Amino acid sequence: MKKVYINSAVTISAQDTFDSDGFLNEIKGLSGKTVAARYPNYKNYIAPANLRRMAEGVKMGVTAASKALIDSEITQPDAIITGTGMGCIDDTEKFLNAIISNDEQFLTPTAFIQSTHNTVGAQIALGLKCKAYNNTYSQAALSFEWALMDAQLLLQQEEAENVLVGGYEELGKEIISYRRMMEDADGLGIQVPYSEGTSFFVVSSEKIENSVELIAMEVYSTISAESIQNSLKQFLAKNDVDLSEIDVFISGRNGDVFDSYYDLTAELFENNTQLHYKHLSGEFYTASSFGWWAAYEILYRQEIPEAMIFKGEIKSDNHIILLYNQFKGRDHSFILLKR
């Protein structure tokens, strides 16, 4: 079975992560109910005529995807796979509100056309004239992970050599405000803002100088708190990785009551460097792709940003990272990366 490597990683987020050469060294503190991403200058990547019709998620996605391809010197990927929890929610809300406020009259198709979940994957394919395999996943906090699993499967089964894979989420306006309202109703909700962003990667069966290896990943729709430690131990054992080999543990902590899952797993890593990132990225269904981007950067640069420390100290020589994310006690993912 072929190995899987990450050969480039690009993210647009609430931090200065796209245009900057640094790695999370100038942090923007996030506060409030929702925080928008820091949008790059799209004109360098998308023609103005197309830009006008695109919602934020599509602009961010197409831009990050273009840069991920450039960074890995790939012109035509063998597959384009995206993941998104809420899809093109901005155009969805726009079209729905036009239906409601105009009583189903005088509607124009643009927002409807661009409201489908596969719009980002489609626009990337259209821009590249790429007729290859194209797929889109939408499974809440596992949307990006499923896109990645599909890419892993294509590479392992030798159905592709270079796959463009990414996750995207845009805030939208209305549903996000109600989700936030429910979150804040009982004081047990997430303690970071809801945000948005996109991360794109070229994953490949070919190792290059910048490569980080994806050793293994596993996703679970549900796991009980009682069995989370065992599930993690089984995952590591299945992939011949000992707990002691893991240098860095990155969790998707967001401050809600379900952080108990991270506390339980962290018990296994008392002496390791423990990192978190959602205070930097905000929470959204594909926020874990920001975590994945950060893990890639840590291994490739051999540098850990201060701002990511949750517990423990920064050590040099980091080779193996374990990422764990879940949302509201379900949609769990374990991912192992190695340099």
Add this chain to the structure above:
Amino acid sequence: MGVAITGMGIISAIGHSVEENKTSLLASKTGIGDLRHIQTNHSQAIKVGEVSLSNAELTRQLQLPEVHNYTRTGLLGLLAATAALENANIPDCSTYRTGFISSTTVGGMDMTEKHIKQFDKDITAQKYIETHHAGDSTRKIADALRIHGLVTTISTACSSAANATMLGARLIKAGKLDRVVVGGTDSLSKFTINGFKTLMIQSDSLCAPFDAHRNGLNLGEAAAYLVLESDAVVQKEKKEVLAYLSGYGNANDAFHQTASSENGEGAFLAMQKALKTAKLNPNQIDYIIAHGTATPNNDLSESRALERIFDKQIPDFSSTKSFTGHTLAAAGVVEAVFSILALQEQYIFPNLNFKTPMPETGLKPITSVVKKEIQHVLSNSFGFGGNCSTLIFSRA
């Protein structure tokens, strides 16, 4: 040979079970008619393939508590997925590594569009805030079926369920799963009715796929699921195999966000890949269930692609959307069920409402129920965003 299919379940405008769907197909009885369950200004101007059961009736049939937060998408999906597992004689999903791969385009839109303006104050409406996203119906169905591991949703517009079926087969072939329930669900909504209205590709009469005078599609709603099992499980459990999923292909037209290219390049590539995975020559295909939405653009583009693949020797074909309407995300698996029925019954189902061949191609679909020896059926699904997928089913 491909991946074994050991169960199927369906609910559509032509029936609430596989048996009822089969009866309607063999009787040439369409399910398309007037809209009943949705309040819209366009109800007189469209025909739809609506499932006759109301949400309350579905709730009773599924023995759910009266108060729940299933969307219609979820209710239809649960009914069909439960039926698929029963058909495969699987009472317990914990015996083998079992996955659930669903698909939907609009997810919980049927409830969002009803309640969005009440979300801020109305406590009874707030339970639908978290049911909008596409994964909601999937996780509810997976939980009800007690499938806890690999659970996901594909959303590639109208090719979604074909891609879900394809992923299931790939996961079984790669040894990552022993069993997988694959399919899709989409309910009618004001959102999609108005969306297709703005594109002016929705017919005010019964749709006529591949006809020269076709004037657009009828929307439909449905859910359908297949159970795929590995050869090892089939042997060990001595399972009866309904048919095999022998080929699949996914390609992108890369032409336009909604329109298909003139020469049907994406469709051509998807069919070509599917034939390759099935190790079949085009002349071995006995029957094609076409995407055939009855829009001017799709049917011409698909016809061109068929001409290119089959070198003008096009096998018998029909579009069953004249029975069910276009069920969007579910279309690929609804037509997978029909493909399997064609293999089991050795019948070709008619393309209703066809009268005049289109002048560009002169192609004539099959217009009546025809008995025929059928070994391999090819089924197409194409969507917005250029997503094109093809599945090939072979006789058990």
